[in-house]
Amino acid sequence: MVSRSKSRILGDALAAVCGVVFFGLSVGFEKIDPRNVSWLTFGDQQTHWLGWRFFAADSWRWPLGANPTYGWGRMNSIVFTDSFPGLALFFKALNLEVFDNGQYFGIGLLVSAVALFLGGRKLFLRLGLSFWPALLAAAILSTTPLFWWMQRWYPALSSGVPLLVWAFYIYLDKELSSPRLFRRWLALLVAALATQAYLFLAVAGFFAATLIRRFVQNSSERRTLVVGCGVVFFLCTFVMYALGYYTVPSKWAQTGGYGWYSANLLGLIDQNDASRWMPDLPSISGQYEPTALSSGTLIILAILIGSQLIVQKPLGLRVLIREHFPLVGVLGVLLLVSVTNTISFGSTSFKVPLPERLEHALSIFRSSARFVWPTLVVLSVVTIVLVARRIRHTSVLLAAVLLFQVVDYGPEFGTVSSERNGRSSLITFDESFWERVPSAYEKISTHPAASLGLDWAVCAYAAVETKRIGECGYFSRVQGLESVNRSQSQALLSGNLDAATVYWVSIGWLQENLGALIDVYSATDTEVFISHKGGATSDASVLIFPVCEVHDACSFLGDDRETLGQFLRELKTAPQT
Known part of the structure; x- marks a missing residue:
C-alpha cells in the first residue's frame, strides 16, 4: 500500500513537472509575469485583455461578472470577452495593482498545462496502463494541436482538452457513490462555466452520458439521479447568472452564421499547417481551428489497423460500444452539430436546408467545429489504449511516437513563447x-x-x-x-x-x-x-x-x-x- 501510494505521488509529481516544462516550451515562463502584457495586445487577445482591464477597474456589482463599462448599453460581462471568467473574479478580489493593470493569462495557461498532464496520466492509469506508459500516453495527448494551437489565439479555450480529459476520467469511474459523483461533476461543470461556454456544453455531454448509463444500469438509484441532476442544473444556472451569462439580451445569443465555422469531414486527419511532415488538406472558409487527431495518434492508429490486419484478433469494439452506448450517442449528436448543415469534404461543400427557427437556434454556438473536440479526446485515448494492450514493448513505442510528434510540431510549439514580451501595450495610445x-x-x-x-x-x-x-x-x-x-x-x-x-x-x-x-x-x-x-x-x-x-x-x-x-x-x- 505504501509503495503504491509513493508511486502515485511520484507519478503525479512527474506529470506536473512535465506540464510545467511543456508550458515553458510552448508558452514561455516570461508569460507568468503579470506585467508582461505585450503578447496580449494584438489579434483576438486584445479583447480578452481589455475585458479584464475594464472589469478590474470597475466596482463590484451583481451579477459578479458584469462588465458594464466595456461596450454598449451596460450589457456585457467578463464571460463575453473570453477572459478566463473564474480567474478574473479571483484576481479582481485580490485587488493587486500588478494584476489589475497587468494580466493573469499566463498563469491560466500554466494551470491548464499541469491539469492536462495530471489528468491524462490518471485517465490512462484508470484504463489499465502502467506507470511509464501512462505518463508517455499523457504526453502524447497533451502535445496535440488541439491544446497548444488554442493557446496562441484563444487562451481560455485551450483549457478545453484538460477539462474533457477530466470529464472522461470521471465518466469512467463506476465505483463512485451518487453524492461523490455529483460533487465531482458539479465541480467540473462549474470550472467549465468559469472558463468558456463551449467547454461547458462539451463537458456536459459526458455528464449526460454518465447519468443515462447509471439510470439504465441501476434502477435503485434512479430517484437519486433525478434529484441530483436537478440540483446540479439549479446550481449551474445560478453560477451562470453570477458570472454574467445573462447580462446580454437572449436575442443577441442567436448571432446567425451556423455553418460558418463547421467541422470538415476530413478534419480528423487534416493537420492544417501545424505539421512539418503531414499535408495541409484543402478545406472551406472558416475551418481554421484544429479538429484533427495528432500526428502521433494517427501513427498509433495506423499501427493498430496494421496489427489488426495481421493478427486478426478481436479488439472488443462491439463490447465497448454496447457498454458505453450513451457516450457514443452523445458524441454522435455533438459530431452532427459540429459538421452543421453545411457539409464539407475537403474544399467541396453543400448545404442541407434546415427549418429557419432550428438553424437560428443552433447559431448560438456558431463556432460549431469545437463540438468535435470530445470525440477527438475519446478517440485519441481509445486508440492509444488499444495499441498499448496489444503491443508488448509499450513504453518504447509510445516514447518513439512522442518523439516523432514533438519533432513534427516543433516549429509550431514555440509560437506563443516567441511572441513579443514586454511591459507595454502594443495598442496605440496618445x-x-x-x-x-x-x-x-x-x-x-x-x-x-x-x-x-x-x-x-x-x-x-x-x-x-x-x-x-x-x-x-x-x-x-x-x-x-x-x-x-x-x-x-x-x-x-x-x-x-x-x-x-x-x-x-x-x-x-x-x-x-x-x-x-x-x-x-x-x-x-x-x-x-x-x-x-x-x-x-x-x-x-x-x-x-x-x-x-x-x-x-x-x-x-x-x-x-x-x-x-x-x-x-x-x-x-x-x-x-
Missing part, C-alpha cells in the same frame, strides 16, 4: 493627449457602433487607461446595435450631443451625412470642436468634443483644435478619394 482631456468627459463612444468596429482597440484602450466608459470593443455576443446607432445618429444630426461623451466618429459617416451636418454645426462653431491629428485616432476618424464653451473652448486640444463646422466645410471641398 497619453499626453488624453491627459489633457477634462474628466467631465466620462465616456468615449464610437460611431457607427459595431463590435470589431473602426479603431475599436485604440478607443477601448484609451477609455480604460483614462478610467472612462468605453462604448467600443470586440465581443462574442453583441448584435442588434441598430437602436444604439439610431440614437447616436439622431444626436449627431440634431446637435443635441451628450456633454459627457467624446464621440469617436468615422469620417465615412460624416461624408455620408455631410449636408445635414453642415446645416447644424455651422451655427455652433464655438461649441463643438474636434481633433483628428496626431496619434489619438486613425486617419479615418475624428474625435468630437461637445459643449466646448464649458471647457475654455476646448483649449486643451491645443494646435489640433478645430471646430466641427469648419472641418465639415473643408471635408465638403476636399477631393474625394
Whole structure:
C-alpha cells in the first residue's frame, strides 16, 4: 500500500513537472509575469485583455461578472470577452495593482498545462496502463494541436482538452457513490462555466452520458439521479447568472452564421499547417481551428489497423460500444452539430436546408467545429489504449511516437513563447493627449457602433487607461446595435450631443451625412470642436468634443483644435478619394 501510494505521488509529481516544462516550451515562463502584457495586445487577445482591464477597474456589482463599462448599453460581462471568467473574479478580489493593470493569462495557461498532464496520466492509469506508459500516453495527448494551437489565439479555450480529459476520467469511474459523483461533476461543470461556454456544453455531454448509463444500469438509484441532476442544473444556472451569462439580451445569443465555422469531414486527419511532415488538406472558409487527431495518434492508429490486419484478433469494439452506448450517442449528436448543415469534404461543400427557427437556434454556438473536440479526446485515448494492450514493448513505442510528434510540431510549439514580451501595450495610445482631456468627459463612444468596429482597440484602450466608459470593443455576443446607432445618429444630426461623451466618429459617416451636418454645426462653431491629428485616432476618424464653451473652448486640444463646422466645410471641398 505504501509503495503504491509513493508511486502515485511520484507519478503525479512527474506529470506536473512535465506540464510545467511543456508550458515553458510552448508558452514561455516570461508569460507568468503579470506585467508582461505585450503578447496580449494584438489579434483576438486584445479583447480578452481589455475585458479584464475594464472589469478590474470597475466596482463590484451583481451579477459578479458584469462588465458594464466595456461596450454598449451596460450589457456585457467578463464571460463575453473570453477572459478566463473564474480567474478574473479571483484576481479582481485580490485587488493587486500588478494584476489589475497587468494580466493573469499566463498563469491560466500554466494551470491548464499541469491539469492536462495530471489528468491524462490518471485517465490512462484508470484504463489499465502502467506507470511509464501512462505518463508517455499523457504526453502524447497533451502535445496535440488541439491544446497548444488554442493557446496562441484563444487562451481560455485551450483549457478545453484538460477539462474533457477530466470529464472522461470521471465518466469512467463506476465505483463512485451518487453524492461523490455529483460533487465531482458539479465541480467540473462549474470550472467549465468559469472558463468558456463551449467547454461547458462539451463537458456536459459526458455528464449526460454518465447519468443515462447509471439510470439504465441501476434502477435503485434512479430517484437519486433525478434529484441530483436537478440540483446540479439549479446550481449551474445560478453560477451562470453570477458570472454574467445573462447580462446580454437572449436575442443577441442567436448571432446567425451556423455553418460558418463547421467541422470538415476530413478534419480528423487534416493537420492544417501545424505539421512539418503531414499535408495541409484543402478545406472551406472558416475551418481554421484544429479538429484533427495528432500526428502521433494517427501513427498509433495506423499501427493498430496494421496489427489488426495481421493478427486478426478481436479488439472488443462491439463490447465497448454496447457498454458505453450513451457516450457514443452523445458524441454522435455533438459530431452532427459540429459538421452543421453545411457539409464539407475537403474544399467541396453543400448545404442541407434546415427549418429557419432550428438553424437560428443552433447559431448560438456558431463556432460549431469545437463540438468535435470530445470525440477527438475519446478517440485519441481509445486508440492509444488499444495499441498499448496489444503491443508488448509499450513504453518504447509510445516514447518513439512522442518523439516523432514533438519533432513534427516543433516549429509550431514555440509560437506563443516567441511572441513579443514586454511591459507595454502594443495598442496605440496618445497619453499626453488624453491627459489633457477634462474628466467631465466620462465616456468615449464610437460611431457607427459595431463590435470589431473602426479603431475599436485604440478607443477601448484609451477609455480604460483614462478610467472612462468605453462604448467600443470586440465581443462574442453583441448584435442588434441598430437602436444604439439610431440614437447616436439622431444626436449627431440634431446637435443635441451628450456633454459627457467624446464621440469617436468615422469620417465615412460624416461624408455620408455631410449636408445635414453642415446645416447644424455651422451655427455652433464655438461649441463643438474636434481633433483628428496626431496619434489619438486613425486617419479615418475624428474625435468630437461637445459643449466646448464649458471647457475654455476646448483649449486643451491645443494646435489640433478645430471646430466641427469648419472641418465639415473643408471635408465638403476636399477631393474625394
